[in-house]
Amino acid sequence: MDKEAVLTHVLMQRRTPSLLGGEQPVSVLSSSRYVSQRTDREVEDQLASLDHTILSALSSEVKTVLLVGGEGSGKTTALEKLVVAWAKGEHLQNFTCVLYFGLREIRSLKDELSLETLLQHHHSPVPSESTQLVLQKPEDVLFVFDDLDQYKLSLDASVHTLCSDPRQAVSLSCLISSLLHGSLLRGAAFVVTTRPTGHLKFLSGTRVKVPGFSKLQRETYFKGFFTDPAAANKALLHMERTLGFYDFCTSPRFCWTVCSIYKTLMDAGARLPDTLTQLYVDILVHLMQALSLKEACNRELVQALGVMASHCSASQNSSCTKEELHSFGFQKILCSVGAFLHVDGDLESDACVFSFTSPLMQEFLLAVSFFLDTSASEGVAKMLEKYKGHAKFLDLFLSGLSEPDQHRPLEILLGGFNSDRILDFKSWFKSSSEETLKGCYKDRHHRCFHLLHQAQNLSLVKEIISPSERRGISYGDLSLQDCVALNYVWSCLGEMKLLNLYSTRDLTEEKAEVLAPAMSLSHKIQLSNSTLSTGAVSHLASALSRGRTEELDLNHTSLAGEKFKVLCAGLRDCKLHTLTLLGCELTEASCEDLMSVLTSGSSQLRVLDMMFNQIGDLGFTKLCKALHSPQCSLQQLQLRSCELTAVSMEPLSAALCSGTSELRKVDLTTNTIGDGGVEALCKSLQHPHCKLQSLNLIDTELTGVCCPHLRETLMSEHCSLLELDLSVNDLGQEGALLLCQALSRPGCPVEKLGLSHNLDFQCHKSKNHLSQISGEIQITFILCAPPCRLTRCELTQRVFKELGSFLRSGTSLLKSLKVGLNKVGDQGVKHLWDAVAHPGCLLEELDVEMTDLTDACVEDLCAAVRASKTLKTLELRNNSLTDASVPALVQVMEDSCNMQEMNLKYNDFSEDVFEMMEECGRIRY
Structure with a gap:
């Protein structure tokens, strides 16, 4: 075997490399610029090199290796490197013969031929005296077929009569099929490369994906x-x-x-270049200058290439015949096509076939020719619809080329662009963008941002992205190129209210680095339900430290361990006011990092939400130490379900009494605080230095034992509480009455009091029936039979009578009252109707859901609504009202100037009255 002949053939310079065709393999190998491609196979947790994978496969029992990769992924270069290594004696020395067939060589084999003829007349022929040895020892032979799919050979064994005689002359398609399917020269090995296609689906063997450069x-x-x-x-x-x-x-x-x-x-x-469009402008200018044609010829060539690009894109045919090229306008300039097209065959031959060396350049030339066209042909909208699904980058290239700064270099070489076409595109772009941004399809928003990024026009961004769109939908799950486009748009706008990245499942370090400028420009960042790498958290922290972000939402985003330390490094010196960390897997150790943030002296953090984290008493104690620091600005602390007990209340009480704490609101819902914990808190709530205004103790295992302490606290002249929620605790009726006594004290600051027992609390924690209207005074008495451990504590008619009396007293400032789920019937609720009708009652909202009301109450109800000057909403769901009540209820709603809504859902109505309630407009049914 003459390895020297093989080496000479492979390393022979076949043609000068073009810019778009890429560097020839021989140049890559001889210049020592070869970098082995990677594969999708993992070897010891590392990506295996393509060279290693091929050599390993061929050293085993594998007889066929299929390399699958996209255009330009390096398959051909890898194969030629393989053959050169064999010829130099470096690898694959178990093969005595390696036969390499490239696309051109396969196409040159036209006539029927036998395997013996192929061996003896191939570019690196096997000497005739050795041919028999090769045929007798096929296990020593390696066939290499490069780009076999491009030849469109049918490799389906069922369409051929496979041969087994090496002397039998058959078609090339049958010959290669017979080899690959093992009927001919059984035992030989094969390496075949292909683009992702179905042509090789009939072959068995080891398939290796070639994704290209990492x-x-x-x-x-x-x-x-x-x-x-x-x-x-x-x-x-x-x-x-x-x-x-x-x-x-x-x-x-x-x-x-x-x-x-x-x-x-x-x-x-x-x-x-700053964009893909600018890169291809530079490439086209470079190629045209190399051709040294006159302006008219340049324009003629590009327009002809545009016609060909249109044909190939619309027909999805990658190649054209010489006859077709003539019809596109290439007659006089055919000799100049080599810079743009791959030429298969002799240029002088009518059998010559042409194809674009780059699909991207094909689309780019299509866009350029659109703006060069002076005819009154189809507009941009019809053009894009025509190539929809076949030209992925066409609209991007059109956007970039529509800008004077980007197309000016081409106008110098090709002549002026059609101004009407540019106006047509801009008109389409603005109208389609306006329509897109009104919708909620984020992929369409992203495409709009990509087009703006290609245009590189700051004023265009500000014109298209109106303030209403700047609020944005969730742009979670961005690709890297989406991040680039979004960051460009945000940077042009200069300042954003919200960067909504909700439910970003893979925010990598690379993506976060690209988005960092946009983060620093956003007043609020929404990243809840996301997955962030440690590197991404680092870029987020950096953006916070140098940006203007005031609110950060990381709810249900895992920040365990090192991630939270990295985040806190950025929190020590930023403008952040509100940080929500609900369910972020924080622990006691996380509180140490938070303590350093709160006491840093430069932190402006006011609101901290840590609900549903396992920080425990030890972690909370560390936070309480931070509250003693005069550097701590914290005003609101949400600690629902953080595994706290009564032990935590002593350090909290001490912090509240310290005189340095700015804490105004604490939520301790669903922690095991108990009566002892409340007693400790009550001491601090009566202290003159305590500034706490809101305390939430929902479902904290309280009983009536704590009510005397709470009563004493509410009666204290130093108590500053405006809101106190004790819902879903077994306080008992007597305990509730004690609290009502405290409310009656002149000067009692409490404006909102919650005492609800929600039947579904353990399944629906959010349904606490507590109005969140700022500044309104509220008392909630929904006491029902809760499931499991909650004790029934239902309010009686006596309590309703006391409430009615209190509301009529003239001293009550209550604006919202919820007493649903207490079956006191018409007689019990009548006390409230009388109170609502009283001129001293200020109620705006009344909830009497599921209180066993019947039609008998409607007369009092309507009289109360008519008499009230303040009532706006009335909740009457789940009672026993019937069709007979509907006319009166509809009439009172139509007559009332104040009433905004009456909810009558789930009463005993028939469909006969639905139309009547529908016409009212302010009744829900």
Whole structure:
């Protein structure tokens, strides 16, 4: 075997590499710029190199290796490297013969031929005296078929009569099928490359995906391309920031194209492109200048290429015949097509076939020709619809080329762009963007942002993105290129109320780095239900420390361990006022990090929500130490379900009495505080230094034992509580009456009091029937039979009578009263109707759901509504009202100027009265 002949053939320079066709494999190998591709196979948790994977497979029992990868992913170069290594005696020495067939060589084999003829007349022929040895020992032979799918050979064994005789002449398709299916030269090995296609679905063997360059391999390639390390770093950094988010940047061919054009621009001292459109403008200018044609010829060539691009895109046919090229307008300029098209065959032959060397350039030329066209043909909307699904980047290129700064270099070479076409595109873009941004489809929003990014026009961004759109929908689950586009738009706007990234399932370090400027410009960042890497948290922390963010929502986003430490590093010096960390897997150790933030002296944190975290008493004690610091600005602390007990209340009480705490609101819902814990709190609530105004103790295992302490607290002249919620605790009727006595004290500051027992509390924690209207005074008495451990404590008619009396007293400031789920019937609720009708009652909301009301109460109800000057909403769900009550209820709603809503759902109504209630408009049924 003459390995020298094989080596000479493979390393022979076949043609000058074009910018779009990529660097020839021989050049890559001879210049020592070869970087082995990666595969999708994992070896010891590391991505295996393609070279290693092929060699390992061929050293085992595997007889066929199928390499599957996109255009320009490096398959051909890897195979030629493999053959060269064999010819140099470095690898695969278990094979005595390696036969390499590229696409051109396969296409040149037209006539029927036998395997014996193929071996003896191939570019690296097997000597005739050795042919028999090869045929007798097929296990020593390796066939390499590159880009076999491009030849469109049918490899389905069922459509061929497979041969087994190496001397039998058959078609090339049958010959290769017979080899690959093992009927001919059984035992031989094969390496076949293909783009993702169904052509090789009939073959068995080891399939290896070739995804191209990883980020690290791309860096290695750039450093090998540029002799100057500084230039290599500059080029790589620029590509990563402007183009690296595109999938085709993994292509070695595309990397060579970028390196080549960057080097040309850097050598000329020109600016590097900021977008994909600008890159292709630079490429087209470079190619046209190399052709040295006149302006008219340049324009004719590009327009002809545009016609061909239109044909290929619409028909989804990647190649054209010479006859078709003539119909596109190439007759006089056919000799210039080599810079843009791949030519298969002799240019002088009518059998010659042409195809674009780059699908991206195909779409770019289609966009350029649209703006060069002076005919009154289809507008941009029809054009985009025509190529929908077949030209992914067409609208992006149109957007970039519509801007004068970007198309001016082309106008110098090609002549002026059609101004009517540019106006047509801009009109379409503005109207479609307006429609898109009104909707809630985030993928369409993203596309709009991509188009704006390609245009690189700040004033256009501000014109299209109106203030209403700036609030945004959730843009969670962004791709890297989505991040780039979104960040560009946000940066142009300069300031945003909300960056909504809700439910981002994979915020990587790379994505967060791109989004960091947008984060720093946003007053609120929504990242709840997201998954952040530690690196992403680092960029978020950095954006917070240098930005204007005042509110950050990280609810249900895991921040366990190191992530929270990294976040707190940015929280020590930022403008953040509100931080929500509900269900973030925080522990006692997290409180140590928070303590350092709260006492940093530069933290402006006012509201901290840590609900549903396992911080425990020890963790909360650390937070209480921070409250003693004069540097701590915390005013609201949410600690629902944080595994706290009565032990935590002593340090909290001490902090509240310290005189340094600014705490105004504490939520301790669903913690095991108990009566002892409340007693400790009551001492601090009576202290003159305590500034607490809101205390939430829902479902904290309280009993009537704590009510005397609470009564004493509410009677204290130093008590500053405005809101106290004791819902879902077994306080008992007597305990509730004690609290009512305290409320009656002149000067009692409490405006909202919650004493509800919610039947579904353990399943629906949010249903506490507590109005959140700021500044309103509220008392809630929904006491019912709760499930499991909650004790029935139902209010009686006596309590309703006391409430009615209190509301009529003229001293009550209550505006919201909820007494539902207490079956006192018409007689019990009548006390409330009388109170509502009294001129001294200020109630605006009344809830008497499920109190066993019947039609007998309607007369008193309507009289109360008519007499009240303040009542706005009335909740009457789940009672026993019938059709007979509806006319009177509808009439009183129509007559009342104050009433806004009456809820009559789930009463005993028939469909006969639905239309009557529907006409009223303010009744829910």
